[in-house]
Amino acid sequence: MTATTATARREDDLFGHPRGLSFLFGTEMWERFSYYGMRALLVLYMVKHLLQPENREGVVGYTTVSHFLTWMLGPLEVQPMASQIYGFYTGLVYLTPILGGLIADRWLGRRRTVVIGAVLMAVGHFLMAIPSLFFFALLTLILGNGAFKPNMSSQVGMLYAPGDERRDRAYSIFYVGINLGAFLAPLVCGTLGEAWGWHYGFGAAGVGMVIGLCIYLWGTRHIPLDNPPKRNDATTTPTSLTKDDWRAITSLLVLCIFVTFFWATYEQQGNTIALWADGYTDRHINLLFWQGDIPTTWFQAFNPFMIFAFTPLVVTLWAWQAKRGKEPSTIVKMSLGCLGVALANLVMVGAAWDAGAASKASALWLVAYFAIITTGELYLSPIGLSLVSKIAPASLISMLMGLWLATSFTGNFVAGYLGTFWEGMAKDQFFMMIAAIAGAAAVAIFVVGRFLHLERDGA
Template sequence: MPGNRQFLGHPLGLTVLFLTEMWEMFSFFGMRALLVYYMTMRLDLAQDHASLIYGGYAALVYLTPIPGGFIADRWLGKRRAVLLGASIMALGHFMMAAETLFYPALITIAVGNGFFLPCLASQIEGLYAKHDPRSKGAYNIYYVGVNLGAFLAPLVCGLLGEVYGWHWGFAAAGFGMLISLVIYVAGLRHLPAEVTPAVRETPATTDAVTVRARLGFLLGIAAIVVIFRGAYEQVGNTVALWADVGVDRQVTSGWSIPMAWFQALDPLVVFAATPLLVARWSRLAKRGIDTPSLLKMAFGATVVALSYLLLAGIAGWTGSQGVHAHWGWLVGWFVLMTLGELYILPVGLGLFGHLAPEGWRATCIALWFFAGFFGNLLAGALGTLWSRLSQPIFFAVIGAVALCSAAMLFGAGLRAQRAQR
């Protein structure tokens, strides 16, 4: 265990991880906020082609944590993996400044992310003693860091990219990654010490059976989350395109809201609503009411589904009237969708962290992110329907996909409850 220094009632190491992830997310979402626009407006790629590239890149970002997390657990160690991954990612972001390096840059960022992503979040559990009640809320706090960086990214990188040139936005993302690396190095003394992977004992046979059972259960949940992400990941893809072609972004006669700024709404709502949700869950827990994680996740997926169905209704009404939707509707959609997100993404991350067998934590966290691999492939494929379907029907299809995942999570939650009785 690291030292006893605390900040806001939590170990100081959580602040280090929070800030490290915040700046990494600044770089990641800063680049992502520009990616579709850059491909369609600068590289002159067709929308369906750009959607497949976007989905393929996002999928690769969630595939590489599987080998990265396994390598860290078995040989490299979490600390070295984070340092290596952050350095590689910074290089990839700076490579984005050159159009000829576009595809190599995407691959470089994804490879670095594979070492960074699972090995940072998997250090949270080591900050707390076993059964410390603060550990559950730690994942929600960490998720705020994720979204604070994601909130700042479109405002800074998006503005630089749209107004001053795409390469300025990509360079800003690169500097964000460097800041993340510096913070992590400066705060290493506050993070949990780790056992050298090479000297870990081989688990007993009974432990091996437990490990397989846990991994099998988590793999099943990850498979369901794939379906959810197929809907959720439209935020930076087709929803971003709708903000361009279907929304009236004009605020005054001389100023319209930049397209990329809407991408900041999701993390802004996360930042504002998380303390309220954590406080509410803590009050309920003190009264003996603790909703199982899978049922929370099912509720969240249902809310996301309803948000897309609402978007379908808005697109249908404005289309029939021959007008663009007021930007306030898009703001309202982001609020509703993000409230649903808070019940599934940080909750799922915490579930995988808590259930991870010792010595397999980075691998299990990687398994959670691995759902994003197939989820983004699905999202990219679904995104190609944008050019073939009307906007209302497209958003209704996405809502149905999210609703399907909600039903499966609810069923898995009920089965898990019966198995514990």
């Protein structure tokens, strides 16, 4: 960035940051509103309506998808099939951004790719309101997300000159936008879907995506222009990887295996936890000014709300520990993050026991579950990105960051598979199984970190 550009950006600042950040914040907030609004309804919609025998035969592509899943996993009832479709969808959502980033870098540019992605997602959400086009809607959403997601995040960094100390704070602000949208989505889309009809909830998600696209187009002049595609320079000598570089790459590849199981257990929130909230939780409340049942989808708002409520507390705790020389290392934090998921599922074991013969447990069990699992997420998800930036070789950092993010892709596939055991197991045994997997991942991350001596890299 030239000095003239940097000066212009400073003069155009709003609240100490470039105006473009406000537009990217608003765009991302509404995109996450649309994604999480649709996700809050997805499993319930399939179990209660779409995959029921009287409805599923009219869905284009159902026979093909059913035959594929049956070939892969054996005969599936409605709920296991819904969980597996959910796993495929959320998994592919985290795989296609690799392709979207490549297309933007080499051919279309970030701005154009973001607009294409936003249009595809808006269309996909509206198609969700048409049951017969369900699988076409999911495919459209997957492709749109792949084009949109990686290029939005990279544009935040492009607002700042190299070495600008505001960059880290900008990403923190941007992350708040993500979780604000995720918090509002189940309350709006979920309520409309459950109370008025599924198509109203999916339609609201589509409207949210259109609003996000309009905000982005409105703020285009404040968003950096795309850099021209990079060309290979024949005179450039590739940097050879050192022994330490290969050790770092090996460490990340091994850790990716165990982080996959973190996401596999964490992502039960939108899958089996949604089913627990719907069928096994006493959602009735009786207040002076209102009484009735809490909509099932509202529980999906707990996690994003707790993320922006707990983040200042966790960061303050780490700062307090750092002053006393007791802040956990990156690897220990990640291990504790997996342990948090294990403890959250042990809470649900207690909820299953509490439900007993009545088959209904207090909603406070879910409050405790979300509080613990959110804390675990804060100890692993952002810290994992920090780990990659610390130890990855500079020449491979983008590729390895993409590989690290792809653990959400594999994790969501495993999450869908684990969800197929929901109906066939006692609920306390199911939650014990999930806790055991997360606990084993916690131990594995800690052991691998020590065995590969990642502490020497500042991890």
